Amino acid sequence: MLVRAKTFTESGRRAQIVEAAIEVIAEVGYAKASFTRIAKHAGLSSTGMISYHFAGKDDLLAVCVAEIERVTGAFMQPRIDAAEGHVAQLRAYVEANVALVGEHPAAVRALIDIVKNRAARSAAVDGRLALFEEHFRAGQAAGVFRPFDARTAAIALTTGLDAVVVTAATDPPGPAELARIGRELADLYVRATAPEAEGGTR
Amino acid sequence: MLVRAKTFTESGRRAQIVEAAIEVIAEVGYAKASFTRIAKHAGLSSTGMISYHFAGKDDLLAVCVAEIERVTGAFMQPRIDAAEGHVAQLRAYVEANVALVGEHPAAVRALIDIVKNRAARSAAVDGRLALFEEHFRAGQAAGVFRPFDARTAAIALTTGLDAVVVTAATDPPGPAELARIGRELADLYVRATAPEAEGGTR
Amino acid sequence: MLVRAKTFTESGRRAQIVEAAIEVIAEVGYAKASFTRIAKHAGLSSTGMISYHFAGKDDLLAVCVAEIERVTGAFMQPRIDAAEGHVAQLRAYVEANVALVGEHPAAVRALIDIVKNRAARSAAVDGRLALFEEHFRAGQAAGVFRPFDARTAAIALTTGLDAVVVTAATDPPGPAELARIGRELADLYVRATAPEAEGGTR
Amino acid sequence: MLVRAKTFTESGRRAQIVEAAIEVIAEVGYAKASFTRIAKHAGLSSTGMISYHFAGKDDLLAVCVAEIERVTGAFMQPRIDAAEGHVAQLRAYVEANVALVGEHPAAVRALIDIVKNRAARSAAVDGRLALFEEHFRAGQAAGVFRPFDARTAAIALTTGLDAVVVTAATDPPGPAELARIGRELADLYVRATAPEAEGGTR
DNA sequence: AATGAATGAGGGTTCATTCAT
DNA sequence: CATGAATGAACCCTCATTCAT
Numbered sequence: 001m002l003v004r005a006k007t008f009t010e011s012g013r014r015a016q017i018v019e020a021a022i023e024v025i026a027e028v029g030y031a032k033a034s035f036t037r038i039a040k041h042a043g044l045s046s047t048g049m050i051s052y053h054f055a056g057k058d059d060l061l062a063v064c065v066a067e068i069e070r071v072t073g074a075f076m077q078p079r080i081d082a083a084e085g086h087v088a089q090l091r092a093y094v095e096a097n098v099a100l101v102g103e104h105p106a107a108v109r110a111l112i113d114i115v116k117n118r119a120a121r122s123a124a125v126d127g128r129l130a131l132f133e134e135h136f137r138a139g140q141a142a143g144v145f146r147p148f149d150a151r152t153a154a155i156a157l158t159t160g161l162d163a164v165v166v167t168a169a170t171d172p173p174g175p176a177e178l179a180r181i182g183r184e185l186a187d188l189y190v191r192a193t194a195p196e197a198e199g200g201t202r
Numbered sequence: 203m204l205v206r207a208k209t210f211t212e213s214g215r216r217a218q219i220v221e222a223a224i225e226v227i228a229e230v231g232y233a234k235a236s237f238t239r240i241a242k243h244a245g246l247s248s249t250g251m252i253s254y255h256f257a258g259k260d261d262l263l264a265v266c267v268a269e270i271e272r273v274t275g276a277f278m279q280p281r282i283d284a285a286e287g288h289v290a291q292l293r294a295y296v297e298a299n300v301a302l303v304g305e306h307p308a309a310v311r312a313l314i315d316i317v318k319n320r321a322a323r324s325a326a327v328d329g330r331l332a333l334f335e336e337h338f339r340a341g342q343a344a345g346v347f348r349p350f351d352a353r354t355a356a357i358a359l360t361t362g363l364d365a366v367v368v369t370a371a372t373d374p375p376g377p378a379e380l381a382r383i384g385r386e387l388a389d390l391y392v393r394a395t396a397p398e399a400e401g402g403t404r
Numbered sequence: 405m406l407v408r409a410k411t412f413t414e415s416g417r418r419a420q421i422v423e424a425a426i427e428v429i430a431e432v433g434y435a436k437a438s439f440t441r442i443a444k445h446a447g448l449s450s451t452g453m454i455s456y457h458f459a460g461k462d463d464l465l466a467v468c469v470a471e472i473e474r475v476t477g478a479f480m481q482p483r484i485d486a487a488e489g490h491v492a493q494l495r496a497y498v499e500a501n502v503a504l505v506g507e508h509p510a511a512v513r514a515l516i517d518i519v520k521n522r523a524a525r526s527a528a529v530d531g532r533l534a535l536f537e538e539h540f541r542a543g544q545a546a547g548v549f550r551p552f553d554a555r556t557a558a559i560a561l562t563t564g565l566d567a568v569v570v571t572a573a574t575d576p577p578g579p580a581e582l583a584r585i586g587r588e589l590a591d592l593y594v595r596a597t598a599p600e601a602e603g604g605t606r
Numbered sequence: 607m608l609v610r611a612k613t614f615t616e617s618g619r620r621a622q623i624v625e626a627a628i629e630v631i632a633e634v635g636y637a638k639a640s641f642t643r644i645a646k647h648a649g650l651s652s653t654g655m656i657s658y659h660f661a662g663k664d665d666l667l668a669v670c671v672a673e674i675e676r677v678t679g680a681f682m683q684p685r686i687d688a689a690e691g692h693v694a695q696l697r698a699y700v701e702a703n704v705a706l707v708g709e710h711p712a713a714v715r716a717l718i719d720i721v722k723n724r725a726a727r728s729a730a731v732d733g734r735l736a737l738f739e740e741h742f743r744a745g746q747a748a749g750v751f752r753p754f755d756a757r758t759a760a761i762a763l764t765t766g767l768d769a770v771v772v773t774a775a776t777d778p779p780g781p782a783e784l785a786r787i788g789r790e791l792a793d794l795y796v797r798a799t800a801p802e803a804e805g806g807t808r
Numbered sequence: 809a810a811t812g813a814a815t816g817a818g819g820g821t822t823c824a825t826t827c828a829t
Numbered sequence: 830c831a832t833g834a835a836t837g838a839a840c841c842c843t844c845a846t847t848c849a850t
Contacts, residue, residue, distance in 0.1 A: 156362030163361035564762030
């Protein structure tokens, strides 16, 4: 590769600021992640520097989200793709997401906090919601999920997953424990969505 | 009891401020719920009034949480108590919580927003988490829940419930739709926690 | 009068801030009249105090304009009303406006500077322009002004008047000199608008 | 002159910046004409370029003024020179200045805005003022103007002219309308300064 | 018990200017 | 010649809290 494309997170300072922002958000939370704190964390002398590199706070946050998704996607995507069938993919998604905590705890915590607090819902959160919903519908059509309300399930399960991930990320346990938690949660979700056994549940 | 004791949320002004705070948080969100906005909403001429009646923002918020829990508890508790057995109570809790949206949408939204944003975890959230966890453990001992990780399940299911509730509270549907959503979510949770059927995982 | 109505410039601090703002604008000009400077001039410890009393910079400026107009109107109106006929009133307006410099030099300079720089044209400037235009039209109908373009004349003569006033206000001369300048300018305007003499001008 | 000397506004980049600055000032006004905006308008990647070519903001502005005067002078001077006599020249100046709006509306608006806002009075504005004053005195000596206060008249008439020009430049009308306005204004000024007719005015 | 003015820190953003490359 | 990152001050505004009355 002769010419390396310059992605929008690169250019040195920009990347540095984004990284600092992610760490600060992971540390003190979205609400207290001010430019001042981010600048200090990044070793910058003034907040003006951030405004110089980003159009505003929303812009910075959007870039942070994009960067985190890039990093986490690189970790999760192969694991999900390796699974075959709707059920296995659901399990793979959940387990990969929990395992991700071991690799990028700050990024994971920051992402969830940003998404939770942003007024304008990012494409990220809505995208994942739609993805789950669609996945459930497709699985139902294929007969591997029972005919529950796909939207309600998508909301409950994605946010439940987030909560487990955040809890784990707050004080990251070892890989084995993470794997166990991932398996537990996947079990929960697989059973919640599984087709009726003979006798029913109620 | 002939004379009702004056609870600590009463005394006129205090109650008025708490009510205003809850409504403001429900309307504009925790982050933008400043004393100024709350005072304006309560018809107060200055924020000094709030500081006079409450030790600080944390105090006000704590009282708000307590008040909301009092109100919501009055709605939910009878419904939960009416259910017999761990499974039925789980279902009752979930359905009551969703139904609550129809009665107190502002309170419900405010509570979840406060709990989500408070640095210091309130006794409320931890209490409910412990409650669920304990409920799961007891049910497992009784053989009506399968032997999953009670803590992970408690985290995932309580927050999933919250998310469904918040979504519903944002634009509250009619009672019938709320009942349907409640049933859907309860189904999901009951199945997730149900003991193995004869043939494995279904 | 038993109960004195509280006008919107009163209440102590508000009036003090308005006064300080007017003086600062007169001194350093609209562009450099920051809250910081105004607060310092008013003996306030922080700019927050100004924001506490006024909704924003625009609000403060609007109140300044209103206050100046109140003060200047009290000076000019009787003098204008005392004149009879369109020509005499034109002369009276011009002379009163120039004489005003001797009474309220800062207010006069501030007003013109605000009006000149405000993006949103105030009712003040447009009002005066319309007033002049209407006055010219009425005088033309009465045959005491010649049939010139009333709008162009209104623009040129009001701003010319402003310029003379500002120049005089920069280093206010004595009343006699002000009276002379007022008379000179009034002469200019009266002649510019006078009906044709027998021989014509061109 | 075979080889044209390179004036100080030329040299490519400088001229480009000056042109951009004039356009930006005409568009958004003096107050909001920052280096950032000018650089963006000029297609420059940073404001450093401007600081590199000009000693400071005042310098840039001074060069802008000089450039505008060069351009406008080229339009107005021949028209003024073509007129004979003090009265005719006054008329020619006014009419040429208004007509100029049709040719260089941006330049005209920018010039007046700069002159209005600059703390340090430019040689330009003072020069024109002195020019008018001198012209009036000379005409008075020649008996073609009446013996008014030359300075007061110069102030009032030049700024009145500016105001008419700015108004016209804000939404430039066609040449015919401009010519009419110019004639109207010139009439006003010629009459204001004309010697007494037999009967007097007062 | 209540008021409302005052405080001082901190929020994000824009600015003209500088300087190493 | 030219770049663009860096600077540091200033901008208006909002905040929770305090305190004399």
